[in-house]
Amino acid sequence: MTSDAFLAAEDVSKRFVLPVLWSERVAARFTRRGWIAPVRVVHAVESVSLFIRRGEVLGLVGESGCGKSTLGRVLTGILPASSGQVLLEGKPIMNAAGRKIDRRIQMVFQNPYASLNPRNRVGRAIAEGPLAHGLTTPAGAAAYVGGWLTRVGLDASCADRYPHEFSGGQRQRIAIARALAMQPEVLICDEPVASLDVSIQAQIINLFLQLRRELSLTMLFISHDLGVVRHLCDRVAVMYLGRIVESSPTASLYEAPQHPYTRALLASVPKLRLDQEAASFRPIAGELPSPLAPPSGCAFHARCALVQPICLSDVPPLRPIAEGREAACHVVTAGDARTIPQPPGPGKPRETPFTDKKIDFDRDSE
Ligand SMILES: Nc1ncnc2c1ncn2[C@@H]1O[C@H](COP(=O)(O)OP(=O)(O)OP(=O)(O)O)[C@@H](O)[C@H]1O
Ligand code: SF4
Numbered sequence: 001m002t003s004d005a006f007l008a009a010e011d012v013s014k015r016f017v018l019p020v021l022w023s024e025r026v027a028a029r030f031t032r033r034g035w036i037a038p039v040r041v042v043h044a045v046e047s048v049s050l051f052i053r054r055g056e057v058l059g060l061v062g063e064s065g066c067g068k069s070t071l072g073r074v075l076t077g078i079l080p081a082s083s084g085q086v087l088l089e090g091k092p093i094m095n096a097a098g099r100k101i102d103r104r105i106q107m108v109f110q111n112p113y114a115s116l117n118p119r120n121r122v123g124r125a126i127a128e129g130p131l132a133h134g135l136t137t138p139a140g141a142a143a144y145v146g147g148w149l150t151r152v153g154l155d156a157s158c159a160d161r162y163p164h165e166f167s168g169g170q171r172q173r174i175a176i177a178r179a180l181a182m183q184p185e186v187l188i189c190d191e192p193v194a195s196l197d198v199s200i201q202a203q204i205i206n207l208f209l210q211l212r213r214e215l216s217l218t219m220l221f222i223s224h225d226l227g228v229v230r231h232l233c234d235r236v237a238v239m240y241l242g243r244i245v246e247s248s249p250t251a252s253l254y255e256a257p258q259h260p261y262t263r264a265l266l267a268s269v270p271k272l273r274l275d276q277e278a279a280s281f282r283p284i285a286g287e288l289p290s291p292l293a294p295p296s297g298c299a300f301h302a303r304c305a306l307v308q309p310i311c312l313s314d315v316p317p318l319r320p321i322a323e324g325r326e327a328a329c330h331v332v333t334a335g336d337a338r339t340i341p342q343p344p345g346p347g348k349p350r351e352t353p354f355t356d357k358k359i360d361f362d363r364d365s366e
């Protein structure tokens, strides 16, 4: 953990205990005495330690179901960690009772329609939090809300309308305005453009770039889109079955991915080439194991071409492999890092807008 960490997760785990099924209750009642229905635990996030520097954008990538949203919710304080803690400027964001005590971290969700109450006018949805935290007064709420709507590219008059009156892109702008109205210093964005069409995605990403510059925001950007992450993020953390398996400055990760899972993930990005009849796909072999019963040792061992005997028994720790780079693999060691390009300077906001004309799918390292 670096000393200049602004937001940090320290050995954070999050497990969900699933309720006993009705059929299991019946079975427990009628089978022999002493039989107890098994407790099923989802290991959604396991021993994650990561940090984000002030003003930095950290990307979080990984297959569906690997625990990205759960980690995002724990980092925001929406979910309490099962163990470990989240620190903002070195102080826990939760109190002893598991309640969030720091409003400086806010979240933007994937589906803006689901995250906005359809019965509330937009102005009310945005003003609720700031009023509760004393960031505005009832008399000043309209002007306060109008200011944030304008900031995200909407007209202040939108406050009087309902969420269903807006397009998907506009709704996501409203959701961003609602998060920003809490005057956060850290924004956790969980697939914020995934539900939008490509041209609208570009507009929202440009909005994030603009807001980041203007408000000096620190961001965690969760996304499936490795192209967007490459453009937007300073560093990237790669997650596999609840654990971070590699973290690196963005340029180095895309130029020379080290962990076998990162390599497979980047190689699986669809490549569209005009000189080929069909798009080329190299999906990762096998499936993500169940977080209900994580494999022993390295969770990637059943899908890894480099697997060694030790991988079946020992969980590889996340350790430094080059300056600013870490990987959790028994095979990838610091010696390999001689070939890794050195990272560029930390956390410089990008000036160039994300193109809204074309999405280049041929941007990975392979
Ligand atoms: N409230 C919950 N109760 C039980 N299991 C849960 C809960 N929330 C998440 N999970 C499980 O935790 C695991 C991680 O889920 P999570 O939503 O964090 O993954 P994800 O990486 O965000 O996936 P996606 O990319 O599809 O959004 C999944 O197996 C999921 O089913
Ligand atoms: S620890 Fe072993 S199984 Fe896991 S990624 Fe490295 S080589 Fe593959």
Ligand SMILES: [Mg+2]
Pocket: 068, 069, 070, 190
């Ligand atoms: Mg998710």
